[in-house]
Amino acid sequence: MTEIALVVEIVSxxxxxxxxxxxxxxxxxxxIxxxxxxxxxxxxxxxxHRLGGDGSYEEHAKVPLAWLLQSSPADHLDESF
Structure with missing residues (x-):
């Protein structure tokens, strides 16, 4: 596994x-x-999205950006990272 835990993409x-x-x-x-x-x-x-056991992403949650910015990114990362 790569050392990059998270990629954030802003859709243009x-x-x-x-x-x-x-x-x-x-x-x-x-x-990733x-x-x-x-x-x-x-x-x-x-x-x-989280990487599943089959090597593809699974949608984990869909939340408003304003809500997400009020939390820490660590709150949403797996402990294995």
């Missing part, structure tokens, strides 16, 4: 497919434990 207009398909595969194959995607929709939703 026009990069939705790249961020939700291509980069997901690349980060998963690199063994968590991948967070910040959508620039109205509530600025953050989707938290």
């Amino acid at each position: 207009p026009g990069s939705e497919a790249m961020d939700s398909v291509t980069k997901v595969r690349e980060y998963a194959s690199a063994g 434990g968590q991948y967070w995607v910040v959508d620039r929709d109205g509530p600025q939703t953050v989707t938290l």
Whole structure:
């Protein structure tokens, strides 16, 4: 497993497919434990993905960015990191 515990991606207009398909595969194959995607929709939703046992990401939670910023990133990382 790589030493990178978390990647955070902010979706830009026009990069939705790249961020939700291509980069997901690349980060998963690199063994990065968590991948967070910040959508620039109205509530600025953050989707938290965790690397599953099969080597692909599973959606763990979907939360508003404002809520996530009130917590520590360590609160959302697996203890194994």
